[in-house]
Amino acid sequence: MSEQTADGTESVTDGEKRGGFPRFRHTPAGPDFGRFVEAMRRLQDLAVSTNVPDDVLADIATQAEELADRLTPYEVPEGKSPAGSNIQLPGRGSLLMLPWMVEKFDTEGVRSTGVFRRYHLGGNGAAHGGVLPLLFDDVFGMTVHAGGRPISRTGYLHINYRAITPLNTQLVIEGKVDRVEGRKTFVSARLTDLDGKLLADGEALMIELLPGQP
Numbered sequence: 474m475s476e477q478t479a480d481g482t483e484s485v486t487d488g489e490k491r492g493g494f495p496r497f498r499h500t501p502a503g504p505d506f507g508r509f510v511e512a513m514r515r516l517q518d519l520a521v522s523t524n525v526p527d528d529v530l531a532d533i534a535t536q537a538e539e540l541a542d543r544l545t546p547y548e549v550p551e552g553k554s555p556a557g558s559n560i561q562l563p564g565r566g567s568l569l570m571l572p573w574m575v576e577k578f579d580t581e582g583v584r585s586t587g588v589f590r591r592y593h594l595g596g597n598g599a600a601h602g603g604v605l606p607l608l609f610d611d612v613f614g615m616t617v618h619a620g621g622r623p624i625s626r627t628g629y630l631h632i633n634y635r636a637i638t639p640l641n642t643q644l645v646i647e648g649k650v651d652r653v654e655g656r657k658t659f660v661s662a663r664l665t666d667l668d669g670k671l672l673a674d675g676e677a678l679m680i681e682l683l684p685g686q687p
């Protein structure tokens with residue numbers, strides 16, 4: 474059963490295995506959206522890797538403020554932006570997500586490839602330990618979805634850091650459903666380089682939302 478809400482989303486209730494998740498209509502990315510997101514990613518990389526003279530930075534800060542002012546009138550609620558739901562774009566078009574491409578999405582599992590960039594630097598050339606759980610959690614969410622399981626949230630997420638994760642190196646992550654027990658879906662994933670060297674592995678418990686659970 475579903476009902477239309479004031480902002481145009483559908484609030485879906487019992488029987489549709491979506492917990493309290495609204496059913497958002499897909500917002501397609503326009504022709505320049507991918508270019509815009511990549512430009513924003515370059516800005517993020519540069520924001521953490523430059524040392525700009527004060528007089529130049531004053532001008533750049535003004536330009537950044539002007540850009541934000543131009544974007545602000547177009548702010549929309551969750552589910553109304555192309556960010557996050559366009560799987561043909563790196564990170565599905567979301568600046569929050571790692572800029573990785575989904576290469577496989579089916580009942581056997583999910584495979585995604587990409588690089589950690591300068592923005593993701595932790596220390597001494599390695600990716601920050603905090604961005605790996607972001608990658609794993611996102612892959613686990615997709616794995617549950619690809620596996621045909623109901624909408625679920627992460628109960629726990631465990632990462633084993635097996636080796637230093639390099640920046641600017643093509644890597645691959647593969648996630649799969651290990652087993653299902655009632656509402657509980659146990660998933661696991663491995664992050665490797667293209668030679669198969671294991672960098673990190675992880676497991677998580679994804680719990681099916683009950684009707685109305687946010």
Ligand SMILES: CCCCCCCCCC(=O)SCCNC(=O)CCNC(=O)[C@H](O)C(C)(C)COP(=O)(O)OP(=O)(O)OC[C@H]1O[C@@H](n2cnc3c(N)ncnc32)[C@H](O)[C@@H]1OP(=O)(O)O
Pocket residue numbers: 610614618624625626627628629655656657678680681682683686
């Ligand atoms: C198209 C749209 C796609 C959207 C995809 C969304 C993916 C989102 C992925 C995320 O990252 S979610 C963000 C991080 N996670 C959260 O914010 C979850 C916060 N926690 C909750 O909301 C609740 O804990 C939750 C709804 C997941 C479960 O609460 P419940 O009260 O419904 O479940 P309950 O505590 O009764 O636990 C259900 C079962 O799981 C077990 N369990 C729960 N937490 C556990 C835990 N941490 N470790 C081990 N077992 C756990 C619990 O023991 C029990 O086992 P049994 O059924 O065998 O008795």
